[in-house]
Amino acid sequence: MLGWKKTPPIRTLVGEGTVVTGELRFSDGLRIDGEVQGDVVASGEGRTLLVISEKARVHGKVRAGHVIINGSVHGPVVAETLLELQPKARIVGDVKYEALEMHQGATIQGGLLPLQVDDKPSLKLAASATGVPDRGLSQPAASNPLHKI
Template structure:
């Protein structure tokens, strides 16, 4: 779903020096360079990309398909597809992800859990008996 060439476009920006308080909903792509106090959530209608830059700080839950963190997040992160933690990422909270890319220097203070992968049911194993 997320090749390097077909990521959703970054259509919104919370600039350095800006501060948002309250729940934030976005579509497609959002880059945060400032501060957000409240949950940041992508709408489920289309693939989403959230970038938390080195200067950014988020205090609240984060939900998106592809999440890239190089700043600070105090709260749980749910990445439906890919979670990228760059070297200056600082996360205080649990993370849930389908795929994880973590660079040296990134820190997580919380539990890490992969999304449950649906396993195709296999027929039960039948053992051969030693009866003649």
């Protein structure tokens, strides 16, 4: 699991049939089998694990290190290390992730954005990066004799 030696323990459970209203903050691990009407946010330092089971529903923002979803989320999702979308996952909202694992059947109605896009180096052509003239390679395709269709 991305170099983790040990998965954080699940110390908190929102059981099936339970409805929590308001922001829910947790450390280590949290499993949701019920419903949360509000944001679910990992707090503190260290690794965190959030499991949203098949029967669970969250109406609000979700943010944690490792997020596993097999239920329903209506709101944005941010997974700081790994996002696992299992077959019955349903997300309505934008998703940001460091790494993504998506099973067949999972659906997202929103945008998919990798985290740290600004930290990645921009793409440079090898010819322009070395200072060597491009010898006409940047010409439009019609006038470039090296371009084949």
